[in-house]
Amino acid sequence: MKIGIPQALLYYYYLPFWERLFTELGFEVYESGLTTKDILDNGSKAAVADICAPIKIYTGHVIDCLNNSDFVFIPRFSSIQKNEYFCPKFMGLPDIIVGTVENSEKKIISPIINDISEDICDPRSYDILIDKFGFSYRELNNALKKANKVFTRFKKLLHNGLSLDKALFSYKQNFWEEYLYSIKKNGEINIAVLGYVYNLYDPFISLDVVKKLEELNVNIFTFEMVNHDDAYKQLSKYRKKLFWTFSNRVLGAGLYYLNNNIIDGMIHVTAFGCGPDAIVGKFLQYECDERSIPFTTLRIDEHTGEGHLVTRIEAFTDMIKRKKAQTLEVKL
Numbered sequence: 001m002k003i004g005i006p007q008a009l010l011y012y013y014y015l016p017f018w019e020r021l022f023t024e025l026g027f028e029v030y031e032s033g034l035t036t037k038d039i040l041d042n043g044s045k046a047a048v049a050d051i052c053a054p055i056k057i058y059t060g061h062v063i064d065c066l067n068n069s070d071f072v073f074i075p076r077f078s079s080i081q082k083n084e085y086f087c088p089k090f091m092g093l094p095d096i097i098v099g100t101v102e103n104s105e106k107k108i109i110s111p112i113i114n115d116i117s118e119d120i121c122d123p124r125s126y127d128i129l130i131d132k133f134g135f136s137y138r139e140l141n142n143a144l145k146k147a148n149k150v151f152t153r154f155k156k157l158l159h160n161g162l163s164l165d166k167a168l169f170s171y172k173q174n175f176w177e178e179y180l181y182s183i184k185k186n187g188e189i190n191i192a193v194l195g196y197v198y199n200l201y202d203p204f205i206s207l208d209v210v211k212k213l214e215e216l217n218v219n220i221f222t223f224e225m226v227n228h229d230d231a232y233k234q235l236s237k238y239r240k241k242l243f244w245t246f247s248n249r250v251l252g253a254g255l256y257y258l259n260n261n262i263i264d265g266m267i268h269v270t271a272f273g274c275g276p277d278a279i280v281g282k283f284l285q286y287e288c289d290e291r292s293i294p295f296t297t298l299r300i301d302e303h304t305g306e307g308h309l310v311t312r313i314e315a316f317t318d319m320i321k322r323k324k325a326q327t328l329e330v331k332l
């Protein structure tokens, strides 16, 4: 049996976990591949017009998976942290797909992820696999334990400073920790590039902004490089946390980099039509302004032009490089 995993949204965080889970259970895993113009067009045609770009793209990947596999894995992410939730689009994802993509309902496998940590391996969340495919509880539990081991190893790469695209590559090539020795942060300036993984690492939607910055001799610091506890500690200065877990992680990581004087500038990468980011972006900007750290927002959607983006990031990095050089001169 072939199960399709759409290469969008939380694919960019949980792929190692999901792939191991399904292969342990005897499935053949199909991935829809990198976003292409066709995938984007199919998703945009099916999705409602004013929904955010990542959901349109996800819809296109689901259509591809439906055409190439027996089932499509569309988890309903509700919570992975006490008293916090996912953006409503994640909570309603299977319903959004059933409502917009014809003949999808019978092929969708949707466990409900309602956990207390990002290690989403509580067997009760995956009852649907027992009900639908007849696995025993023991088989499911064993597969989840193995999947969790892979996920822990994968996160270790991220927390050691590997960007998520490189960590995924390392996982796929089975390089694992060996890849860590290749991390060199010897660029001219340090920039935090903060945004949800599915925006940053989908090269079609973000126009490969991470890679472009690296080509400009910039060391990149992203939210998934900061572990959960370090990110959350930073949020204690606020009276209340945000409702959305990944928004808190992005904000916490931004504060972590600022409070530890790691970065010379910050770029917030956000998708057009994203509600939670309207708040996260303002907080990040305020915190940068307080410390005179240059800040900019890259708002991307399915129509963002490459030329425009390159000009923006070149101007931003030039300005930071000049500022850093002047500061060094004054010190000398």
Ligand code: SF4
Binding pocket: 052, 053, 054, 055, 087, 088, 089, 090, 196, 271, 273, 274, 275, 276, 277
């Ligand atoms: S967090 Fe923003 S970009 Fe992500 S699914 Fe929700 S609205 Fe869309």
